[in-house]
Amino acid sequence: xxxxxxxxxxxxxxxxxxxxxxxxxxxxxxxxxxxxxxxxxxxxxxxxxxxxxxxxxxxxxxxxxxxxxxxxxxxxxxxxxxxxxxxxxxxxxxxxxxxxxxxxxxxxxxxxxxxxxxxxxxxxxxxxxxxxxxxxxxxxxxxxxxxxxxxxxxxxxxxxxxxxxxxxxxxxxxxxxxxxxxxxxxxxxxxxxxxxxxxxxxxxxxxxxxxxxxxxxxxxxxxxxxxxxxxxxxxxxxxxxxxxxxxxxxxxxxxxxxxxxxxxxxxxxxxxxxxxxxxxxxxxxxxxxxxxxxxxxxxxxxxxxxxxxxxxxxxxxxxxxxxxxxxxxxxxxxxxxxxxxxxxxxxxxxxxxxxxxxxxxxxxxxxxxxxxxxxxxxxxxxxxxxxxxxxxxxxxxxxxxxxxxxxxxxxxxxxxxxxxxxxxxxxxxxxxxxxxxxxxxxxxxxx
Amino acid sequence: xxxxxxxxxxxxxxxxxxxxxxxxxxxxxxxxxxxxxxxxxxxxxxxxxxxxxxxxxxxxxxxxxxxxxxxxxxxxxxxxxxxxxxxxxxxxxxxxxxxxxxxxxxxxxxxxxxxxxxxxxxxxxx
Numbered sequence: 028x029x030x031x032x033x034x035x036x037x038x039x040x041x042x043x044x045x046x047x048x049x050x051x052x053x054x055x056x057x058x059x060x061x062x063x064x065x066x067x068x069x070x071x072x073x074x075x076x077x078x079x080x081x082x083x084x085x086x087x088x089x090x091x092x093x094x095x096x097x098x099x100x101x102x103x104x105x106x107x108x109x110x111x112x113x114x115x116x117x118x119x120x121x122x123x124x125x126x127x128x129x130x131x132x133x134x135x136x137x138x139x140x141x142x143x144x145x146x147x148x149x150x151x152x153x154x155x156x157x158x159x160x161x162x163x164x165x166x167x168x169x170x171x172x173x174x175x176x177x178x179x180x181x182x183x184x185x186x187x188x189x190x191x192x193x194x195x196x197x198x199x200x201x202x203x204x205x206x207x208x209x210x211x212x213x214x215x216x217x218x219x220x221x222x223x224x225x226x227x228x229x230x231x232x233x234x235x236x237x238x239x240x241x242x243x244x245x246x247x248x249x250x251x252x253x254x255x256x257x258x259x260x261x262x263x264x265x266x267x268x269x270x271x272x273x274x275x276x277x278x279x280x281x282x283x284x285x286x287x288x289x290x291x292x293x294x295x296x297x298x299x300x301x302x303x304x305x306x307x308x309x310x311x312x313x314x315x316x317x318x319x320x321x322x323x324x325x326x327x328x329x330x331x332x333x334x335x336x337x338x339x340x341x342x343x344x345x346x347x348x349x350x351x352x353x354x355x356x357x358x359x360x361x362x363x364x365x366x367x368x369x370x371x372x373x374x375x376x377x378x379x380x381x382x383x384x385x386x387x388x389x390x391x392x393x394x395x396x397x398x399x400x401x402x403x404x405x406x407x408x409x410x411x412x413x414x415x416x417x418x419x420x421x422x423x424x425x426x427x428x429x430x431x432x433x434x435x436x437x438x439x440x441x442x443x444x445x446x447x448x449x450x451x452x453x454x455x456x457x458x459x460x461x462x463x464x465x466x467x468x469x470x471x472x473x474x
Numbered sequence: 475x476x477x478x479x480x481x482x483x484x485x486x487x488x489x490x491x492x493x494x495x496x497x498x499x500x501x502x503x504x505x506x507x508x509x510x511x512x513x514x515x516x517x518x519x520x521x522x523x524x525x526x527x528x529x530x531x532x533x534x535x536x537x538x539x540x541x542x543x544x545x546x547x548x549x550x551x552x553x554x555x556x557x558x559x560x561x562x563x564x565x566x567x568x569x570x571x572x573x574x575x576x577x578x579x580x581x582x583x584x585x586x587x588x589x590x591x592x593x594x595x596x597x598x599x600x
Contacts, residue, residue, distance in 0.1 A: 316514065316534075341514075341539035350541070 091298065091435065095463040099413045099454020100242070100438040101162070101189050103269050105381060106458050107295040107369060114368040120361055125321075127345075129337040136335035139323035139360060142367040146307050149273045149370075150287040151280025155309035156320035157358040162290025163192045165306030166236060166266045167199035168319045168353055169286040172310070173234030173262045175317050175352075180205050181231040183261075185224050186212040187241035190443035192266060196236070205233075212444060218407050219243055219415065225255050234262040234286075239279065240272055243406045243452065244389070244413030253283025262286065269293050269454075270307070272411045274375070274382030279309075286310045295369025296362055305359035305366060316342060319353030381457050385412035388455040388464060395468045396453075402471060405450065413454040415440065415447070418471075422451040425474060432470050476595075477502060478569055482545070482585055483594035489569065490545040490585060493576070497585070499545060500573040501533065501564065504598045509535040512564045515542075517553040517574060524548060526584055530575065533564070546584040548577035 038050065047053060054062055072080060096104045115121060119134060126132040139157040146155035159165050170182050182200065184193050186209050197207060210222040224235050235256050240246045249265070256263045265279035267289035279287030291305035292298070310318050316339065324338030344351035373381065389412040397404045401419035418425045422439030429436035437451040444450075455464070477483065481491035487505035491498045506512065514534040524530040529541035530550075553575050557563060564572035579585070589597065 316516065341534040347539055 089433075089435070091458075094433045094435050095459065095466065096435040097437050097453045097455065097459070097467060098435050099244075099269070100440075100452050101191065101268070101290060101292075102298050102301065103271070103293045103412075103454060103456055104298065104458055105271055105293050105295075105385075105456045107297070107365075108372050110372055111295045111365050111368045115361060115365045120364050125358065125360065126337070130334075133335055135360065136323045136337070138364045138367060139321070139358075140325055140335050141371075142363040143323060145367060145370045146309055149270070149278065150267070150284075150289065150307060150309040151278025152284070152287055152309040153312045154315040154318060154322075155307070156318050156322050156356075157360065158291070158363040159306040159308055159320050159356050160359060161302055161304045161306045162266065162288060162292070163189070163195035163306070164199075164355070165288035165290075165308045166192045166264065167195045168306075168308065168356060169264045169266070169288050170196050170205075170234060170236065171199060171203075171353070172286055172314065172317045172319065173264060174200070174203070174205060176314060177233040177260065177262060179231050179233040179261070181208065181229065181233060182206070183208045183210070183224050183227045183232055183235045185221060185235075185237045185241065186210045187219075187221055187243055187245065187247075188236055188238040188266065189242045189268070192238070206231075212446070214405060214417075214446060217403055217405060217417075219245070219405050220407075225252075225259075228256065228259045228261055230260065232259060232261040234264050236264040236266060238266045238268055239276075239282070240268045240411040240413070242268065243415045244268075244410040244454070245406050246272070246276060246409045246411055249282040253285075257283075264288070267307075269385075269412060271378060271381045271385060271456075274378035274380075275386070276382075276411070285314065291359075291362065291366045294366045296365055303359060303362060305362035307366075315339065317352055318342070319351075320356040321358045382411075384457040385455055388457070388459050388461075389413060389453075391461070392453065392455055392464045392467070395464070396471060399468065399472050412456060413452060415450050415452050418449050418451050420474070421448050425451050425471075428474055429467075429470055434467055434470055436467060436470075477504075477591040479591040481569075481591070482588035483591065483597075484543065484545045484588055485597060486543040487598075488543060488545050490588065492585075495578070496551055497546065497548070497577045497579055498573050499575050499577060500568055501542065502594070502598075503568050506565050506568045506572070509533065509538065509540065511536045512561045515557045515561050515564065515574065517557070518550050520550055520553060522550045524550060524575075524577065542574065544577075545588055546577065546582075547580040549580075550575050551578050552576040 091104045126135055143155040159168055208227040210224050213220050253263045262285040264286045265284040270289045270293045287309050289307040291307050296304050322339050324336050326334055326336050328334045342352045344354045393404045393414055396402050403417045404414050405417050406414035422441055426439055437453040440450050440452055441448040481489045483489050487502045489500055489502055512535045516532040518530050524544040526544055526547045530544045531542040533540055533542055554573050
């Protein structure tokens, strides 16, 4: 049978097979008046007319290339060198699916191996996988991993972990009877403060999850946290916010993380309406058999030449089925290759420069905005490239009025933090020249 | 290979042998041969309780990974930590240095229901 067409004879043959006379009978359960509603469509357009119409609609969109962008909250408008897109567009990378007969795809495996090596460097840990869906699912997988390793059933999340990451963690553990405790965020003395996560840890806690820099841009002092968490028999998971921060700040491994994750979007991936991106994930070597997802390994072939394989596959779903470390861990190989290209092109010095500039611009903006009457920077210092500003009006209203002035200005946080209604989260990158920041400051002054 | 007569066997290819006041558990020669080169053995922690018929660990070879099933219920009193660095001992010497865990039995009559060496050999067609 040919599946690509539906000629009347084929339709008749199918209906005969299932014992139905006319196709309409298949819709008998749909109320008659809902079956064929009048659509009242305008007359059909020609291709030429349709293109013009759609072009006009598309022109009404505004992108970060049109207006100054100060939006962050998990997605950052960093610059990606053109070569990143060209490398991702190579057909051998762009059109290939996950290698199910992996060893024939030496190029893809080598790219995965290079990516993992870079992730190990960035996150400061010795074992990395070939990526998971995104930063949020990486945190979800880290929590499940900690639960398997400790055989405990409580999880402590810092309240300053991205609200959407926390939501994904909730989805991941919902059916497993895992309890989630979240530290409270408060606004006191004009600065954000957070309940001590350690106060929520008990003998049933599998792991503590903190974000660095956190959702409000704050670079947390994590000294001593890892030891304190380990003393209580739990593991420390550190999720990195804007990953370019790793160009200047200590890595999760250096802070003593057992498992580290990051959203890879900042590292050369387009914003593309919120994804697809890639989740970075690494852990200490003794935990590698609980690390989900694909792992490329380097080896030598029969003749002693360097080659690459998928390694530790016995953790994976094609072998372990329902007992696999994860069944929701598809790697984002193409996007991981983009990250590899970005990091290779910038090198450590380039990444440091991106981080230094992003930070310097945020410091400049904070000084100017903090000096405006009615505004106050309430993210504790030090911050990286993002901070929460207390605004005279609700964050939503300020955002709306700035949009009228063609400024993509920040994210109100009141949906997730009702106590922070008069607040706007502002982010800065190397792509914001001083003139744009000055324009934002003047717009805020004039509200 | 002959299966030693001084112990009992399970249909899942584990062996269990009485030793002083406890029992030693491992996998059979047939099992290690079917698995191929063993690269990793994940064992429980001392003090863990295991249930007869439930998984107490995982054994991983170059071609697959399988659960290890407890022949009887009890408390783990020792694990063979040499297997962390020398998992190939399970291939080389499954009935002696390749042992996996030692259990204090909850109910030692459970062992009576397991297979003898002769019955197990019959099961595996050897």
